Amino acid sequence: MSYTLRGRIETRLTAAVLPFLFAAVASPVLHKWWPLELAGLMIGIGLTLDAALYHPLLPYQPGWVALPLGLFELGATMGAARLLEIHAPLYPALGFFAGAWLVLQVLAHAALPLLRLTWPEDGGELGRGGIALAAAAPVAIVVVVGIAWAVEPPTVRLAAGVHPGPLVLDHAQTITGEPGAVVRGGIVITADDVTVKNVTVRGGEYGIEVDGAESVELDHVVVEGAALDGVNVRRSQVEIRNCTIRSLPAAFTQGIDISFGNDLHPSLVEGCTVTGGQEGIVTHFAMVMVRDNHISGTELRAITMTEMSMGLIEDNEIDGALGVGIFCGDYSECEIEDNAVSDVEPDLDSGDLTRLGVAIQAHRGAQAQLRDNVVRTSPGGVAAFVDATIREKR
């Protein structure tokens, strides 16, 4: 196919209609911006490449070229999404992109040549329909983005300096801290669609408490010196990214505790650094993905998934834990993959035989599936107790 520039753009816009509509529906349904943002990015990058690269370089484009160009555009889109901090979950984002690419291929190779006889010889141009589409596209984008903008939760900028807490967030909003913004005495979140970014929390019983809320995002938060949990999540669905939790060495302190949300969408803890405390990241009766975190210096267990929890523990680094590194307990089902666990010390004072420096442990009816974990200097190795099973995943 030899596209004209206009043909490329019109074909691109036609193919973008369906993914754009899908994103326009998915965003409000999911209470997430990423589908719309990703769709916009995808279209923008595609049109830019059409004009700047493909048109001058490809006077004729064989069908097979769509595949490498698609992969190139995927890389560019995902790279740009990362750069612009669009927090699109990887697999759904890949699925969305793949779906949109497929729509483009079906249109270009089958539907448009069928619907418009002269489409191939017109170089992909769509005649008056194409002009209308090109005119409608910016209007549609403005309308959808405008509506989205209008219903977007308000954004509050937290100035640098110390703000007295507890800060109670009981309606949808985004709190963005300027460098040096500190809340003393904790944050309490009780509403859906709350995002907290770039805020340091000091003190409080819980650093950040999330109760009965969904679609809550904590991004680049730092919690220091909370009396109990750094982040305490109950009956809620959260995504916690790139956090830093420094727990006090007290009897009941935990870095992140996500509990009692097994009937909700899975929560996520990703890219966090948790230091000290009794437990690092713990889940009770919840579905959670725990990945790419670094946990060190815990006194009971580094990562705990227990009380019929389900989830994935992957790519975490654990070092210097006392007793147990990763714990899958009490009829939970855990997939434990690609973690590096080192220097788990035996807890001799406890007198508990299950705490003799076990890097990965399944306990009481739990089922753990393991793959590609690296265990170093942990005398207890990998072990199962009390009717628990450990299986190597192929």
Added chain:
Amino acid sequence: MTPRVAIVGSGLGGFVAYTTLRHGGLAPGEIAVLGNDPDPAGAWRPRAAAIRQRLMRSESDGHCWPTSFPGLAAREAARRRDLWPLVLSVCDRYRPTVELFLAHVDELRSSSHWDESFRQARVHHVRAVHGGFELDGHGVFRHVLLAPGHPGLARPPEFEGDPRAVHAYEPHAYASRVAIVGAGMAAATEWVNALAAGAEVTSIRRREPARRPLNVARPLFSKRGLSGFRAAPRARRAELLRGFGEPSYPPGRSWDAPLEQATREGRFHVAHELDGVDQVICATGFRRGFEHDPLLAALVSEHGLEAESRWIVLADDSTVPALTDATRTLSLAGVPAQWAFPAADTLVGMKFAARGFRARVERCRTR
């Protein structure tokens, strides 16, 4: 229903125009096809057989359906439940067999009710009259598409009357020492065929053939390449068309390997003149230019139509500008339509002319 639309020529060009009009909603009774042979592949079939052609040169759009998709590749993939034809198609490597193509023509001939529109008639003159065109006593038609095909085989004059000479597109066997005149696709096919038959082959050529997948560069199949071609001054445009007609055949090992092996064995050589051969095969294609076609030559002279070199000057949609207006249409399809579409002699080119014609017919309220 009295037909207002006529197609002159019942070969593949006329057939593609017919299926395109039928796809546009015209009933068989609204179209008259005037030609010699009710078989649309009647002229093409023996030529392909003569050069023992097994595969089509054209790619995925080389079929007679009015829409580009689904073509032979998609249908073959569906029939065989095998994605391989589609993979070949997206790589521009799908070449349907002649057998498959001919079966497709037969099937489409039947399903499009072509025979209901066909009239055995030879048209010698097209005369513009009020409200249409008078076709040699066969009636007046408002919209006429002329698809006369190639105006006969080209034979080098030096071989006229030579009992050893045969044209590549005429039935022939191979002698033990064969000279093949020409350097295009038919010649290349004959080299390979004659060598496979055990002959010693001398290729007589005036110039080296170009190696390209198609005669015309691919961008010239769409608006992208056509816009530059059409913007060129007339003389330059004619020069470009002459260039597209230079001999060529596709690159690839399937051509090169037998020639290289035969050269090593001393069974294939290139020469400029004949030297003691048993048989001369003229793979010199067709006569070129509208003046070799009595119908077109008369049309141009009687109506004072514009021409440049050997081409009739056409509008971009393949119509004859001086004889086409809001009430009537005269279009050319096939090789005489190269002025509008350089690859007009391919199936894609025939579709181009057919779509332009159909658009004119649809726009005319009194069709």
